[in-house]
Amino acid sequence: MMPDERARVVAGVDAGTECVKAVIVGAGGRVEGRAVAPTRGYFQACVYEVLSAALDDAQRTESDLAGIGATGFAMGCVPGATLTATDAACHAAGAYHLIGQRMTLVNIGGRDPHLIAVALDGRRADARNVRRCAAGVGSFLMFTARHLDVLPTRLQELASVADKPAAVSSYCSVFSSTAILERLREGASREEIALGAMHSIAERIVELGGFEDPVYACGGVVEYFPGVVRALQTLLEREVRTVPDPIFTGALGAALKAMELAT
């Protein structure tokens, strides 16, 4: 392989409130490497960590990078970024690259779920966030796991065997956390609470309205808690498909935009 051919890779970094994600993208938008790490207060350290891990995964080095696209809550903290772009624009670009058609995209990240109308050319035509009070769904799930005394990754397993969801308010993430304790005291099972928490998130998204088929979902919550997508499907009474590797959709979009800039 010629050295200049190898250089045609870019990185995309999605520095979110719960996780930092990075992908290494080569010719034709093919993902060569990926990595994810929990967000800690030292954003730059997190970015270095995932970027190094993604480069390792792709068997590349930093010198192979033709550009770095950054998005997400802490996109301003990505060292060496050649481009920054909004969450909505990057998730739309990433999902469109993989699906190849117009769609309603529900991005459920750790902060504020949003609905993105992806146009025929892959651009974001419209985007809407959930209310301020209903945001913070990642932290809400962490609190839920803490109240149930399980690791967050077990929530999905618990929810998948629940007969019915416990009634967990969807108005405000803090109210919802308190409601979980109340339901537990009333005797709700851990399984019902876990499923109730997923329904609570889905309800906040349903209130955004404006869903047009096909509906796709992406984001970290979708990656780790697919029960939220199932709850959304139930409440919307329509099919909701998942974008492949949903946690990396934003990072992929950022990488594609960086590649566009580099060429």
Next chain:
Amino acid sequence: MTGPALSSTATLRETMGSYYRSLGDADTAPVAWCSSVGPAELLRALGYRVFFPENHAAMLGAARTANRVMPIAHAQGYSQDICSYLTSDIGAYLAGETPLKAYGLTSVPRADVLVFNTNQCRDVRDWFEWYGRQWDVPVIGVRSPRSIDTVTDDDVEGVARQIEALVPTLEAVSGARLDGARLAQVVAISRECSHLWGACLGTAAARPAPFTFFDGTIQMGPAVVLRGMEEACAYYRSLLAELEERVRTRVAAVRGESLRLYWDGMPLWGRLRALATNFAEFGTAVVASTYCNSWIFPDLDADDPIRSMARASLNLFIARSEEPKEQYIERMVRQFDVDGIVFHDCRTCPNNSNTRYAMPQRLSKRLGIPSLVLDGDVNDLRCYSDEQGRTNIEGFVEQLADTRASRRGA
């Protein structure tokens, strides 16, 4: 513990059921939607069947259907922060749901005209305009002054002219001419109903109180939806007789009544029973309220129907400024001899929440009695925490008992 149920409630169910079923016969007469304190007498005088969507929304709240259907209205762009009556009702319509199905209706009755009065809020107008667009029918109403210090003759004249201006459209839609004698008759019946309902509420000044605010929110149904109809008067005559008998024989709505409270603000429809039980567990009777008293219209006068309707709508508590509101509550506190005031801060109904400009603090200081602010909502139960509510009530009752003991000690 709560006391025995009112035996009149069986008649209440029949009276309300008969009204709801009559809405299903709407092909025999035009239907007008009316905001709760809109010009219902005028509509009745013109032969309309009158539907009150706020009553319908309250039914959705009480049946706890509201939270299931509100997201449908939110998805249409109607915010979570606006009137949850509006979002419950529009959401239910879009979902094809209504508690009126129990009375043979498949949907809310389709309006031929919608008539609002903004003396309570702007939301009623926005609500009616949604249906107006849906059905392509006229939406008319009265744009009333608000936050009034003293109701002046000019205020009354302005609203009276607006009520008169409704007549041509209402006549055109109904095909009937307004008969002044008929209007006077309807206003007289409405006045009688108001008087009887006020007398029923007044019986709770007795110790022990024969019924509570929570009973009142159910018993007020005819005063809301059958204003101007003889059926409402007939019902309240029988209810009044039962309540007076209870006073005479000292039948208590709350067994072992030891504390008495005043309630300001909207009910939490989905938590009426739970709250009634919470207070009763502590031997506390909520004996009077701004809400139930809002359907007493002493200004109505058959000799001057339209001007008296205008005056009644302007004198309404919700339309007044802070000082007359405080004077009103002060009168109620004295009349019902209460130990404290509960203010409901209704999240989606700022106009009916008197907690946000320091009224509880001012009144507590002025009257020397404690007050409690309960955060909640009329229909959106996501805004109310059972746990927090109960803890607050428990602490408040404890405080009231201490306050009373120290007053006695002094």
